[in-house]
Amino acid sequence: MAYSEAQVLAGGLAHIPILIGLVGFFERFRNAISKNPGKGRVEKKKSVQTPNKPPEKPSSTPKAVKKPAHPNVPVNTYKPKSPFEGTVTENYSLLKDGAIGRVNHITFDLSGGEPQLKYVEGQSIGIIPAGEDAKGKPHKIRLYSIASTKYGDDFKGNTVSLCVRQLQYEKEGETIDGVCSTYLCNINPGDKVKITGPVGKEMLLPEDENANIIMLATGTGIAPMRAYLRKMFEPTEREKNNWNFKGKAWLFMGAPKTANLLYDEDFEHYKSKFPENLRYTKAISREEKNSSGGRMYIQDRVLENADELFSMIEDEKTHIYLCGLKGMEPGIDEAMSKAASSKGLNWSELRPQLKKAGRWHVETY
Numbered sequence: 001m002a003y004s005e006a007q008v009l010a011g012g013l014a015h016i017p018i019l020i021g022l023v024g025f026f027e028r029f030r031n032a033i034s035k036n037p038g039k040g041r042v043e044k045k046k047s048v049q050t051p052n053k054p055p056e057k058p059s060s061t062p063k064a065v066k067k068p069a070h071p072n073v074p075v076n077t078y079k080p081k082s083p084f085e086g087t088v089t090e091n092y093s094l095l096k097d098g099a100i101g102r103v104n105h106i107t108f109d110l111s112g113g114e115p116q117l118k119y120v121e122g123q124s125i126g127i128i129p130a131g132e133d134a135k136g137k138p139h140k141i142r143l144y145s146i147a148s149t150k151y152g153d154d155f156k157g158n159t160v161s162l163c164v165r166q167l168q169y170e171k172e173g174e175t176i177d178g179v180c181s182t183y184l185c186n187i188n189p190g191d192k193v194k195i196t197g198p199v200g201k202e203m204l205l206p207e208d209e210n211a212n213i214i215m216l217a218t219g220t221g222i223a224p225m226r227a228y229l230r231k232m233f234e235p236t237e238r239e240k241n242n243w244n245f246k247g248k249a250w251l252f253m254g255a256p257k258t259a260n261l262l263y264d265e266d267f268e269h270y271k272s273k274f275p276e277n278l279r280y281t282k283a284i285s286r287e288e289k290n291s292s293g294g295r296m297y298i299q300d301r302v303l304e305n306a307d308e309l310f311s312m313i314e315d316e317k318t319h320i321y322l323c324g325l326k327g328m329e330p331g332i333d334e335a336m337s338k339a340a341s342s343k344g345l346n347w348s349e350l351r352p353q354l355k356k357a358g359r360w361h362v363e364t365y
């Protein structure tokens with residue numbers, strides 16, 4: 001309703017019931033959308049005047065300051081100019097015989113920092129590789145998703161673990177090794193490493209123990225998911241964190257070969273212990289074919305499971321996490337669009353609503 005119309009209406013007492021009715025209508029409409037994000041568009045909040053209140057001044061009057069989201073989550077305790085020096089405690093391959101490439105699980109001791117570098121599940125840390133770049137300057141930081149829970153793999157609360165794929169590509173007949181990923185895959189227990197962070201609030205888990213968590217990961221995109229799944233299903237972790245996860249978790253994992261599946265035994269074990277709470281669906285791109293005869297990707301698995309996935313997404317307790325190759329985003333979007341329309345939903349409307357509701361979490365690189 002236009003502002004001038006509201007003033008005219010407010011002048012006539014006879015119109016009060018109409019206005020009250022309109023306010024109620026907007027309120028019900030807004031509630032319906034926040035409960036049912038798939039069923040309509042989110043509109044910008046309109047200022048509806050009630051007859052007893054003076055009209056709102058245009059926005060020069062300061063509104064209540066929006067509290068920062070997740071104020072207790074640590075951010076940038078250590079900055080690139082003064083990084084923390086962590087000590088490598090473990091560095092081992094996550095791959096089986098016959099796998100493609102090199103992916104390692106690497107753990108750093110964080111104790112001794114003043115203050116200690118603390119983090120929560122879903123954050124990332126920065127690594128500054130040793131040495132200098134071609135211009136003789138220190139290397140820039142690279143970010144890595146944290147693969148451990150805040151209690152660390154040994155539950156003592158003073159380590160952080162990463163899952164790192166060595167970048168290697170061919171250029172003019174030469175094999176080029178990525179600077180930081182090669183540095184990390186080659187370091188040894190006892191080595192000191194410059195660490196910054198933690199950073200990121202995009203991939204945090206909800207606090208609700210009844211939340212449902214859909215995870216879509218390719219390759220090392222499994223790192224944050226490994227932390228979530230440990231937090232949900234690892235017995236000592238559950239004792240420590242006091243977070244009695246009761247919702248449904250569904251992991252879609254994409255890897256080129258079976259031998260490239262990361263943390264697979266752990267996830268299979270959690271599934272056997274918590275069959276009601278965990279589903280684990282793999283897409284092995286170079287061993288399985290999709291329905292069109294192409295490589296099997298996680299988006300093909302999304303389509304195969306469209307009905308169940310969208311029944312979950314219609315529940316407002318459901319969060320979706322996407323992590324890994326940037327290139328998978330269009331494919332996932334396309335699959336979600338098809339899957340949504342098979343349920344009579346419009347993904348291009350639904351996705352921004354999920355994002356706005358803090359239920360759609362993406363970290364790709």
Ligand code: FAD
Pocket residue numbers: 124142143144145146163164165166167169170171177178179180181182220221223363364365
């Ligand atoms: P660099 O030496 O920096 O080389 C990378 C550069 O090489 C590219 O910028 C590009 O210019 C070039 N290049 C790359 N591929 C090709 C190609 N095929 N042909 C020609 N040129 C090419 N990585 C992980 O392994 N695990 C993680 O958990 C992880 N988490 C991340 C989280 C976030 C939020 C972000 C932003 C990134 C994450 N990464 C992760 C990626 C990581 O930060 C590094 O980008 C990656 O390890 C490569 O760094 P590098 O120093 O080895 O490569």
Ligand code: A2P
Pocket residue numbers: 165218219220254255256257260283284285286295297298299325327328329331
């Ligand atoms: P492929 O490389 O066979 O094309 P990793 O990081 O260990 O290589 O795993 C990444 C996985 O993601 C691989 O199975 C890879 O398949 C797959 N992948 C590659 N491109 C896409 C894409 N656009 N969408 C989804 N998955 C992809």
